[in-house]
Amino acid sequence: MSDQTLQLEAVLKIHLLLVDDESEFKEVMQRHLSRMGIRLSVSECCLDALELLEAQPIDVVIMDMNMPGMDGIQCLRKVKERWPRTEVIILTGHASVKSGIEGMESGAFDYCLKPIDIQELIEKIELAAQKALINQEDDIP
Amino acid sequence: MTLLDRLLTLLRRLRRSATAPPSPGPEELHRQFIARSRSFRDLLTANANTLAAMAELETALRDGRTLSMTFIRARCTLVTVNVFKIIHHLNRMADGRYSELERAFSRLHRQIETILDGRRKPATGALILDLRQVGRAQADLTGEKMANLGEAGSIEGIRVPPGFVLTTAATGLFFQRNQLYPRINHIIQQMDIADLEDLHGKSGAIQELIRAAPMPPELETLLLDHFDRLAEARPGCRVAVRSSALGEDLGQASFAGLYHTELDVGRDTLLDACKAVLASKYTPRAISYRLAKGFRHEEIEMCIGVLTMVEATVSGICYTRSIGGRNDTLDLFCAPGTAKGIVDGTRATGHLLLERAPPHRIVRRLEAEEAIAPWLIDAEATTLAETGMRLEHHFGAPQDIEWSIDRDGRLYVLQSRPITAAALHAPVAAHPPPADDRLVLHGGVTGCGGAGCGAVCVVHGPEDMLRFPRRAVLVVRHPLPEWAPLLKRAAALVAETGSEAGHLATLSREFGLPALLALDRATELLADGDMVTVDATNRAVYRGRVEEALRRPVERTNPMDGSPLQRTLIEVLQLISPLNLTDPASPDFQAGRCRTLHDITRFCHEKSVIEMFEFGRRFRFAKGTAKRLRDTLPIEWWVVDLGGAFVPHYDLSRTDIDIADIACRPLQAIWAGMHGVPWEGPPVAGLRTMVAFLFHSALRDGLDPARTSALREKNYFLLSQKYCNLSARLGYHYAMIEAMLGDRPGDRYITFRFKGGAAGESQRVRRIELLAAVLDHFGYRIDRLGDALTARVERESEQVLLDRLKVLGYLVIHTRQLDLVMAEAGAERSYRDTFIQEIEDMLNHE
Structure with missing residues (x-):
């Protein structure tokens, strides 16, 4: 089985959550991902996201760093603390070495810069999905 | 490693060997092998991403493209995040045996952060300083231009106009009180710099914002008080309000004529004139120049010089070392009235060449055609040369001096600054132009040597700038500083007026753009769309593409040279890209010897490959052991399968393999x-x-x-x-x-x-x-x-x-x-x- 088919299978098995307050980006992502048959939920801010995570299992989270309310790193830490098997991809329009390292140290799966090519982001999601499924199989973070 | 560390390591090892099963079963081994292969694959991806981002940074440094802080920060972040992943994956493959790398990494990413976040401290100090109190030591408060002028005034025998300076503390107060930076940043972030129309629109909006902002009352009072003091000494005096920016006169970047100067200003218009100068920091030409030269706009702090007007009969520029390439002479450019006509290239200009050594003999004198009598008499020229050399001696480098002589024959120095490096590389004509029927125009003066070819685009006003195509030949009547945004996209510049001393000529030398000035009837004889070759070195314009002219080597300058952004990039690259660990066989090939992120990347890559081999050896894992690849060449090849490398029907019990069995x-x-x-x-x-x-x-x-x-x-x-x-x-x-x-x-x-x-x-x-x-x-x-x-x-x-x-x-x-x-x-x-x-x-x- 090639890597590609493995990933595509993985991505169809997962539940994805997009946390971003930028409505245009959210719409574009929603259109693309639903066309691919991916199960997707969206939320505007970290607190909403945490509520959603509490209510149902989520495998992969895509999270913008700069949102109203709680800052991205804090939110990431909360998610990884409570749901260590969930993989989080960080997205940011304000790249900084400091936040990049903080994000990775706090357990992010990847740290991506906006503007991001939609295809590239989908590839990252596929990899994260694969990892999330392995986490479930192995029962390890 | 201390003794305690060693003991702890030993204990850990003992504990591991006591708790770990002596030999894991085949299923467990297979699971471990798959997990390692996965980490190895992820490490390779991160490795490729790191090298790609590093290459982008290095290319950006070499090719002189427009650098932005956003670009540098984004690529540095990508490199660092990916190196983090590489270390993480290697440690997963090697059960944490390379945790020493984390120390080197942590030190490096912190240093990179510090460089990228480096900011100038906010200015504190007097809001206004009398020019007599100002010297080079105050440059951080007054800008280089006014600091140099104050310093020049302190030299015996050198006269500067009386005046005062609004310091960075004052202009900072103005920007801060009116919350201007957040609002300007908001506009700039939405700007498309490649779109000239957008640039003009946004530039206008920012300038309007600044002009409309009120002057803080305490500053207004101080300003008018200082003006009144000048007027006490010279009743009815008028002033010139000029820019003096920090980081402006850095030697490599001229910022020539980028900002506004307002002449003949009275008490009633003083506040507006000051705001107009501050607003000129955001003209389209200033914005595009900063982008091209790698300056962040917040980094250019603007001060304002207010100087008593000199009633000039003749003014000009003095380069204490000739920009024509001679080492033993200095240049004097002059014209009646103020120097404005010379620097914006609208005036016919006289040119004198004098010896640098006393008694400063005049070597050559070229008067403009309309001069009835010489604009500058010999004695005045000699005094100017003496003054120029005194300034050069004091400042320790060749100077570019703006001067005026008033009705009473008194010489005033209005500005003195180092000649930019680009200005000293002016070309010398070497090849007489071929006299063939392709020649359209011949003559003028070389602003910057070299040759360029492209379609003519005649620009008369700002509206023409918007339709200027890339790589076209820019043809204008006057070489005004307004055309500066086009220099980066033009193939050559031709102007009907101007001299080597003009701002646009200086800028063209900085950008390495071939420029031919004072070429009579150029806008008349060259029509839009004509394909021409401009041979600026040999002062000729040809119809069509003339390979002989274009083939002569031209030294292209990198406009980013010496800019703060380039310095930032060089500094961070020092921590990122040099590769010190080149030889895996060398005893220096150790985690503790990694001095750059590239070293870490190289080290981890080498070790990850070894880890994959070692895994098979350490665990005697049957599927991972090597097979000898049969070959006709007398070389031993061995292959190890990480997964899917052999065809399905290959018999795994064999010890050798044919190339046909490799998938x-x-x-x-x-x-x-x-x-x-x-x-x-x-x-x-x-x-x-x-x-x-x-x-x-x-x-x-x-x-x-x-x-x-x-x-x-x-x-x-x-x-x-x-x-x-x-x-x-x-x-x-x-x-x-x-x-x-x-x-x-x-x-x-x-x-x-x-x-x-x-x-x-x-x-x-x-x-x-x-x-x-x-x-x-x-x-x-x-x-x-x-x-x-x-x-x-x-x-x-x-x-x-x-x-x-x-x-x-x-x-x-x-x-x-x-x-x-x-x-x-x-x-x-x-x-x-x-x-x-x-x-x-x-x-x-x-």
């Missing part, structure tokens, strides 16, 4: 290259070379020709279906090929490393040159350091990469021991031609 596409391509053209064996070397070779071998451990093992070492291929890593010690050199042909563009790349050899240094370097030339021909990106070479190609289609792998296969075999016959200079050239020919035949044949 790894990259290896098949390399193999095809190795066997595509028969190798005729090692080249025949002369006696002297052989003696040198034996001597050299005796000096180097492991290279003793008597020891067969050195020449018969096993060469390993680490394989999966899409991945291939070859580490080979072929005779006396070390070669590494790594290829990944994944589905994602980021997972498609080839890296080739080559180092060493048996011959002396110069011969080894010559072989590297040969390799570099051939690889360059086939589209590889090359990095060389002594006798080590790294070549990379990435993100190409699978077919392209397979062809490039064949090239490597050919080279690995055909360059064996070739260093031994590289004694003659030029030997590499004949080999290069043969190799390229044979490889091309091989690729075409297939």
Whole structure:
């Protein structure tokens, strides 16, 4: 089985959550991902996201760093603390070495810069999905 | 490592060996193998991403493109995040045995952060300073221009106009009180700099914002008080309000004529004039100049000089070292009235050349045609030369001086600053223009040498700027500073008026743009769309493309040279890109010796490959052990399967394998290259070379020709279906090929490393040159350091990469021991031609 088919299978098995307050980006992502048959939920801010995570299992989270309310790193830490098997991809329009390292140290799966090519982001999601499924199989973070 | 550390490590090891099962079962081993392969794959992806982002940073530094802080920060972040991942994956593969790397990494990323976040401290100090209180020590408060002028005024025998300076503390207060920076940043972030129309619109909005902002009351009072004091000494006086920005006169960047100067200002218009100068920091030309030269707008802090107007009869510019290229003379440019007409190129200008040494004899005098009597008498010219040399002596470098002489014959210095490096590289005409029928115009003065070719675009006003096509020849009546935003996209500049001393001429030299000025009737004789060649060095314009003119080498300058952003990039690259760990066999190849992120990347990559091999050995894992690959060449090849590298029907109990049983596409391509053209064996070397070779071998451990093992070492291929890593010690050199042909563009790349050899240094370097030339021909990106070479190609289609792998296969075999016959200079050239020919035949044949 090639890597590609493995990933595509993985991505169809997962539940994805997009946390971003930028409505245009959210719409574009929603259109693309639903066309691919991916199960997707969206939320505007970290607190909403945490509520959603509490209510149902989520495998992969895509999270913008700069949102109203709680800052991205804090939110990431909360998610990884409570749901260590969930993989989080960080997205940011304000790249900084400091936040990049903080994000990775706090357990992010990847740290991506906006503007991001939609295809590239989908590839990252596929990899994260694969990892999330392995986490479930192995029962390890 | 302290004794305590050692004991702790020992204890940990003992505990591990006590708790871990002595030999894991086959299923557990398989699981571990899969997990390691996955980490290895992720490490390789992060490795490829790191190298790609590093290459982007290095290219940006070299090619002189417009740098932005956003770009630098984004690429540095990508590099750091990916190096973090590399270390993480290696430690997962190696059960945390390389945690020492984290220390080196942590130190490096902190240093990078500090450089990227480096900001100037906010200015504190007096809001307004009298010019007599100002010297070079106050430059941080008053800007270089006013600091230099204050300093000049303190030199005996030099007169400057009375005046005062609004300091950075004052202008900072104005911006802060009106919350201007957040609002300006908001507009700038939405600006499309490539779109000139957008640039003009947004620039207008920012300038309006500044002009409309009220002056803080305490500042307004101070300003008017200082004006009144000037008026006490000279009743009814008028002032000139000029910019003096911090970081403006850095020697490499002239900022010539970028900002507004308001002349003849009275008390009633003083506040508006000050705001107009501050607003001129955001004119389209200033914004695009800063972008082109790598300055952040917040970094340019603006101060304002308010100087009593000099009632000038004659004014001009003095370059204390001729910009025409002579070392023993100085230039004086002059025109009646104020100097404005000279610097914006609208005025006819007289030009005098004087000796730098006293008594400053006049070498040449070129009056403008309309001058009835000389604008500058000999005595005045000599006084100017004396003043200029005194300033040069005081400031320690050749100066660019603006001056005026008033009705009473008093000489005032209005500005003195170092001549920009670009200005001193003015060209000397070398070739008389060919007198053929292609010649359209001839004459004028060279603003910046060189030649350029393109379609004519005549620009009369701002509206024409918007339709200016890329690589067109910019033709204007006057070389006004307003046209500055077009210099970066133009192929050449032609103007009907102007001189070498004008702002646009200075800027064209900074950008290395061929510029021909004072070329009469240019806008009349050159029409929009005409294809022309401008030979600025030889002062001629031709119809069509004239190859003879374009072929002459021109030194292109990098407009980013010396800019703060370039300095930032150079500083961070020092921590990122130098590679110190080149030789895995060297005792220095250790985690603790990693001094850059590139070192860490290189170290981790090497160790990860070893980890994959070692896994098989340590756990005696049947599926991971090596199979000997059968070959007709007398070289030992061994292969290790990471997953999917062998065809399904291959019998795993065998100890050898045929190439037909290999399912790894990259290896098949390399193999095809190795066997595509028969190798005729090692080249025949002369006696002297052989003696040198034996001597050299005796000096180097492991290279003793008597020891067969050195020449018969096993060469390993680490394989999966899409991945291939070859580490080979072929005779006396070390070669590494790594290829990944994944589905994602980021997972498609080839890296080739080559180092060493048996011959002396110069011969080894010559072989590297040969390799570099051939690889360059086939589209590889090359990095060389002594006798080590790294070549990379990435993100190409699978077919392209397979062809490039064949090239490597050919080279690995055909360059064996070739260093031994590289004694003659030029030997590499004949080999290069043969190799390229044979490889091309091989690729075409297939």
